[in-house]
Amino acid sequence: MSGRMGAAVGTVWRHRLFxxxxxxxxxxxxxxxxxxxxxxxxxxxxxxxxSLIDIARFGAPxxxxxxxxxxxxxxxxxxxxxxxxxxISGALACLWISKQxxxxxxxxxxxxxxxxxxxxxVLGVWNGFLVAAVGIQPIIATLILMxxxxxxxxxxxxxxIITINSSPYKLIGGxxxxxxxxxxLLALVMTLLAVLFTRRTALGMLIEAVGSNAEASRLSGxxxxxxxxxxxxxxxxxxxxxxxxxxxxxxxxxxxxxGLLIELDAILAVVIGGTLLTGGRFSLGGTVxxxxxxxxxxxxxxxxxxxxxxxxVFKAIVVTVVCLIQSPAFRAKFSRRGRPGRADPPARSVQQxxxxxx
Amino acid sequence: MAEPAILTMTGISKQFxxxxxxxxxxxxxxxxxxxxxxGENGAGKSTLIKVLTGVYSIDEGTIALEGAxxxxxxxxxxxxxxxxxxxxxxxxxxxxxxxxxxxxGREPRRFGAVRWQEVRRRAAELLHRLQLDLDVTxxxxxxxxxxxxxxxxxxxxxISPKVLILDEPTSSLxxxxxxxxxxxxxxxxxxxxxxxxxxxxxxxxxxxxxxxTVLRNGGLVGxxxxxxxxxxxxxxxxxxxxxxxxxxxxxxxxxxxxxxxxAEPVLEASGLARTGAVAPFDLxxxxxxxxxxxxxxxxxxxxxxxLLFGADRADHGxxxxxxxxxxxxxxxxxxxxxxxxxxEDRRAEGLIxxxxxxxxxxxxxxxxxxxxxxxxRRRQDELVxxxxxxxxxxxxxxxxxxxxxxxxxxxxxxxxxxxxxxxRLLIVDEPTRGIDVGAKAEIQRLVVSxxxxxxxxxxxxxxxxxxxxxxxxxxxxxxxxxxxxxxxxDDVDTERVMxxxxxxxxx
Ligand SMILES: Nc1ncnc2c1ncn2[C@@H]1O[C@H](COP(=O)(O)OP(=O)(O)OP(=O)(O)O)[C@@H](O)[C@H]1O
Ligand SMILES: [Mg+2]
Numbered sequence: 001m002s003g004r005m006g007a008a009v010g011t012v013w014r015h016r017l018f019x020x021x022x023x024x025x026x027x028x029x030x031x032x033x034x035x036x037x038x039x040x041x042x043x044x045x046x047x048x049x050x051s052l053i054d055i056a057r058f059g060a061p062x063x064x065x066x067x068x069x070x071x072x073x074x075x076x077x078x079x080x081x082x083x084x085x086x087x088i089s090g091a092l093a094c095l096w097i098s099k100q101x102x103x104x105x106x107x108x109x110x111x112x113x114x115x116x117x118x119x120x121x122v123l124g125v126w127n128g129f130l131v132a133a134v135g136i137q138p139i140i141a142t143l144i145l146m147x148x149x150x151x152x153x154x155x156x157x158x159x160x161i162i163t164i165n166s167s168p169y170k171l172i173g174g175x176x177x178x179x180x181x182x183x184x185l186l187a188l189v190m191t192l193l194a195v196l197f198t199r200r201t202a203l204g205m206l207i208e209a210v211g212s213n214a215e216a217s218r219l220s221g222x223x224x225x226x227x228x229x230x231x232x233x234x235x236x237x238x239x240x241x242x243x244x245x246x247x248x249x250x251x252x253x254x255x256x257x258x259g260l261l262i263e264l265d266a267i268l269a270v271v272i273g274g275t276l277l278t279g280g281r282f283s284l285g286g287t288v289x290x291x292x293x294x295x296x297x298x299x300x301x302x303x304x305x306x307x308x309x310x311x312x313v314f315k316a317i318v319v320t321v322v323c324l325i326q327s328p329a330f331r332a333k334f335s336r337r338g339r340p341g342r343a344d345p346p347a348r349s350v351q352q353x354x355x356x357x358x
Numbered sequence: 359m360a361e362p363a364i365l366t367m368t369g370i371s372k373q374f375x376x377x378x379x380x381x382x383x384x385x386x387x388x389x390x391x392x393x394x395x396x397g398e399n400g401a402g403k404s405t406l407i408k409v410l411t412g413v414y415s416i417d418e419g420t421i422a423l424e425g426a427x428x429x430x431x432x433x434x435x436x437x438x439x440x441x442x443x444x445x446x447x448x449x450x451x452x453x454x455x456x457x458x459x460x461x462x463g464r465e466p467r468r469f470g471a472v473r474w475q476e477v478r479r480r481a482a483e484l485l486h487r488l489q490l491d492l493d494v495t496x497x498x499x500x501x502x503x504x505x506x507x508x509x510x511x512x513x514x515x516x517i518s519p520k521v522l523i524l525d526e527p528t529s530s531l532x533x534x535x536x537x538x539x540x541x542x543x544x545x546x547x548x549x550x551x552x553x554x555x556x557x558x559x560x561x562x563x564x565x566x567x568x569x570x571t572v573l574r575n576g577g578l579v580g581x582x583x584x585x586x587x588x589x590x591x592x593x594x595x596x597x598x599x600x601x602x603x604x605x606x607x608x609x610x611x612x613x614x615x616x617x618x619x620x621a622e623p624v625l626e627a628s629g630l631a632r633t634g635a636v637a638p639f640d641l642x643x644x645x646x647x648x649x650x651x652x653x654x655x656x657x658x659x660x661x662x663x664x665l666l667f668g669a670d671r672a673d674h675g676x677x678x679x680x681x682x683x684x685x686x687x688x689x690x691x692x693x694x695x696x697x698x699x700x701x702e703d704r705r706a707e708g709l710i711x712x713x714x715x716x717x718x719x720x721x722x723x724x725x726x727x728x729x730x731x732x733x734x735r736r737r738q739d740e741l742v743x744x745x746x747x748x749x750x751x752x753x754x755x756x757x758x759x760x761x762x763x764x765x766x767x768x769x770x771x772x773x774x775x776x777x778x779x780x781x782r783l784l785i786v787d788e789p790t791r792g793i794d795v796g797a798k799a800e801i802q803r804l805v806v807s808x809x810x811x812x813x814x815x816x817x818x819x820x821x822x823x824x825x826x827x828x829x830x831x832x833x834x835x836x837x838x839x840x841x842x843x844x845x846x847x848d849d850v851d852t853e854r855v856m857x858x859x860x861x862x863x864x865x
Contacts, residue, residue, distance in 0.1 A: 202724045202732040205717055212712040219669055219707050220775070221693040221725040280712040 016274050019326050020289040023272075027296045028052070034304045047176045051299065053184075059295030060183040061086070061242035063288055065262055066269040067194050068235030070287045073270050075228055076211040076279030077131060077138035082266060084149025085123055085239035086259025089116040090247030091156040094164050103166040112169070113244060120240025121233055123149070128232035132225040146263070153255035163252040173249030183245050190238065195284050204282075207231065211279025265294050272322055293322065362425070364389045364552045365410075365441075365521055370419035372402075372409050374762065377753055379405040382418075383578045385571055387521060387552040392543060394563045394584070395556045397573035397596055398794045399766030400752050403556050404446050406573070407525055411436040411443050423521075434463070440520035444527055446556070446765045446792070447705050448510045452499035457481035459498050460513045484512045489538045503703045504530040504655050504820070511539065515546065522546060523554045526765065528562060529792045530702060532655045532820045540566050558766070558794050560589055574598050597796055618647040618830045623681070624783045624814040625697065627666060630675035635661040638674055639840035641833060643783055643814040648805060650829030650846075651818045652855050658838035659818045660702060663785045666816065667699035668692040680782070693726050696782030700772055700789055702818070708772045709760050716742045716756035719774045726779065745774035750797060765792040773801070784808065785816040790824065802828060822852050834858045 031038040031051070041050035065082050072079045096112035097103050123145060130141035175182045198204030209217045210224040217224055239259070247253045271277060272293055273286025297318055306314045324330045363386040372380040380402045387393050395403050409416045412430030421428055423439060430436040433443055450459045460481045465472040481494040488508055498506060511527055522543075528536050543553055543566060555567060563570065563584065570587060572579040572595045579595050587595075621644040631638040636658045643649050651659040664670045666677070668686030677684050679695040686692055689699070701707040709718055719742050720733055727733070733741075739756070746754045749770040751763070760771055769792050776784060786805075790798045805828050809815055819825050825832060826846065834842040834855060842858045844850050 200732070201729050202727070203729040205713070205721075206725065206729055209710045209713060209717075209721060212710045213706075216701075216707050216710055217721075217725075219667075219689055219699065219701055220722045221689045222721070223688075223690055223725075227729070 020286055023322055024289055024293050031300055031303050046179055048179050055295050055299050056184045057181040059292050060187040061245045062265055063187045063291040064238045064242040066266040066287045066291045068238035069266040070270045070275055070282050071231040072235045074207050074211045074282035075231055079142045079235050080263050081142040081145035081149055082239040083259040083262045084146050085120055085236050086243035087153035087255050088149055089120050089240040089243030090258050091153045091253040091255050092116045092119055094162040094247050094253035095156055097164045097166050098162050106168050109168040117240050120236045124233035124236025128229035132228040157253055157255040161252050161254045169248050173245040208280050269294055366422045368420050371417045373417055378576050381576045389552050390547055390550045391568040392547055392553045392555055392566050394567035394570045400764040401573040402576040404525055407523055442514040442519035443523040444510045444514045446525040448506050455495050456492055456498055457494040484516055521552045525556045526792055621645040626678045628676050630672050632672050637839040646809050646812050648809050648815045648817050648829045649831045650825035651833045652825050653835030657835040659835050660787055663787055698776040698779050698781035699785040700776045702787035704772050711761040714757050715760050715771055718760045718771050722775050723779050741778050769793055783814040787818045
């Protein structure tokens with residue numbers, strides 16, 4: 001009997017979402033010490049409020065960007081330009097709305113959203129083209145747009161911060177639907193779509209194959225260019241939506257600051273979620289948890305009152321610890337000490353993909 | 359038996375999730391002997407080597423080197439203790455040069471700086487010992503898997519180890535390289551090195567080994583002196599039953615060769631060539647015909663096959679498939695025309711190690727359907743189950759990661775991937791590499807029956823006997839040129855093919 005229990009615990013322990021979820025829970029619980037009401041969620045005028053809701057709401061743009069990043073990383077690539085795309089998309093939408101005689105007209109807002117997403121798609125095609133067709137290394141190819149894209153965003157906003165006053169647009173990042181923040185719903189829908197697209201079709205498996213062994217995939221007849229292009233386009237689309245959310249939430253577009261460094265948080269979220277930077281197997285669920293961990297960490301820093309000048313150091317320390325806990329090699333060191341000779345994750349000294357913690 | 363063992367392993371057990379890979383195994387190695395470690399695919403040979411060198415930890419048991427208990431944390435530590443290993447899946451860095459691969463981690467230095475001149479000179483010397491004349495500054499990945507294997511061996515023998523472990527070093531070598539390797543092994547043995555040697559070629563066992571240890575299903579069957587153990591008995595010990603003689607394939611293909619060569623052609627290449635890889639050649643493969651390619655290492659067999667699959671693009675000549683001219687822009691086009699290619703290098707060009715057995719098997723079929731038309735899970739399971747059974751892949755669990763399978767079973771997975779696509783022309787490059795005696799006969803039988811059912815096959819193997827036994831037509835390659843095509847009739851034998859290879863023309 002206890003054997004079976006042990007086995008059950010063993011499989012939970014081995015599940016790949018185990019560590020990310022545990023870390024998230026610990027992070028949230030640690031807030032309770034400082035804010036006993038941290039877990040309370042209440043209904044005010046038909047809207048849900050609470051710290052947990054806030055974490056999800058503020059984390060939604062990161063969740064979106066990280067989703068796209070996951071697929072890019074799974075193919076063995078990386079997309080550094082997502083921050084720039086966030087800025088561009090927000091800037092274009094706000095510019096369009098600011099030019100409307102009636103900023104509250106739904107049609108105008110819809111056109112603005114459409115234009116911004118269309119431009120994001122074009123930028124994704126650009127990235128995908130450089131990587132898949134021209135064959136530039138992803139980190140360089142997307143660096144181009146990372147730098148040039150900021151310039152483009154500033155060009156759109158004319159170097160100013162565009163402020164708008166549009167209640168339909170405000171819905172995207174700051175509004176509510178069915179009592180829940182709209183941004184959470186949007187992130188949820190995109191997550192589900194991404195999961196459906198990758199796991200209900202063969203897309204996920206083919207992407208994983210390309211990311212683990214590009215040559216073997218080619219010789220199996222996988223047309224990897226097609227899938228590479230697709231993931232960069234999807235990634236840019238996600239970043240574009242995130243850009244709408246960010247600008248809508250503050251009702252303004254700042255070509256300089258919007259989405260700044262979000263690419264790094266997104267990469268971190270992907271890695272914490274259990275997808276290796278070397279490509280191959282990916283976990284969208286893990287990424288969502290990873291993004292929430294990063295958002296929860298920011299929230300925690302405020303609630304426990306870390307002095308502002310040390311927040312970055314604090315964040316760095318927590319991230320390092322999280323990555324260490326995530327690393328099977330690191331865990332093996334400790335479990336081996338406890339119980340010598342147990343079947344551990346084989347120490348693959350045979351030239352293997354190295355787990356890259358961050 | 360006065361000589362004390364240099365290495366003793368006692369009561370070794372190793373459990374993987376769901377598989378007991380080693381169960382209370384004893385093993386010892388005497389100085390100055392070649393000791394063959396034998397067993398079927400998945401018997402635990404590689405695992406024994408990996409627990410010895412510290413790649414895996416052991417659950418139970420002890421290891422003693424020269425009488426002192428040891429436990430290594432990894433191959434590099436084992437190497438420092440004098441145990442040099444060439445693993446089954448050669449683990450070198452394909453992006454580095456040959457010379458760098460041989461000396462990586464122990465480069466000769468002066469004042470801290472690597473002496474590259476010295477590295478290159480000594481690398482060339484070492485390879486020369488194996489009668490190998492390579493450009494040591496070229497990238498390793500430019501060379502075939504056989505050469506890579508030899509480079510790994512060169513690396514291992516450089517330091518005159520006390521113990522040399524070779525896990526299937528001959529699986530992709532031609533007989534002449536095998537001879538060179540054996541010469542070096544004998545030399546090392548006479549200098550007192552203890553050599554552990556894994557192979558599925560029984561004639562090699564009898565040629566070089568002094569002693570044999572047989573494993574079966576993770577258990578120890580016994581240790582024998584080679585000269586006291588006749589081959590039939592050895593096979594019986596490996597497979598665990600008196601064998602219903604693995605008789606040679608009955609019918610010589612010769613009788614039918616002429617008939618098959620007049621069937622309708624599936625693929626015709628004329629003047630096909632790729633500069634630097636293969637000189638222009640003509641070749642046609644007909645329905646139901648097995649065309650074998652014979653030639654020495656580096657003669658261009660693999661390069662030729664790659665052109666027919668569009669893995670590399672030809673820069674001259676034409677290909678007609680099913681009578682229609684086809685521009686082979688890539689593997690996708692070839693597959694759409696019913697051509698399949700099973701690469702010799704299962705690790706770099708074949709399997710996706712991070713994926714499961716099931717995913718690896720359905721990969722090519724799925725790729726040709728595109729991402730929008732996924733095979734239902736039901737269909738996948740049916741297909742995979744069928745091939746797990748017919749190729750006897752063990753463990754027969756489709757959800758295992760393919761890298762956790764033994765080498766021979768991985769090879770069968772790769773074969774299954776192409777069989778389920780049901781191609782018109784199947785190109786197999788060393789399909790029996792690393793496959794045990796019993797399974798090899800089964801795969802050969804499979805080749806025959808596929809051809810009987812009308813499939814065209816291009817069969818490449820370093821084993822000339824195998825080529826002769828299976829093919830209706832034999833293409834002889836030499837120096838990246840097809841020098842002859844022989845109809846495999848009664849007066850073709852190994853000798854005649856060897857002569858054609860040597861002389862570059864039909865004798
Ligand atoms: N890392 C691993 N995880 C799980 N199972 C493993 C792992 N490595 C090996 N096995 C299993 O252990 C058994 C023994 O494998 P091993 O590689 O030692 O076989 P082998 O005798 O070398 O066979 P071959 O002749 O095919 O190379 C097999 O059933 C294999 O599936
Ligand atoms: Mg093996």
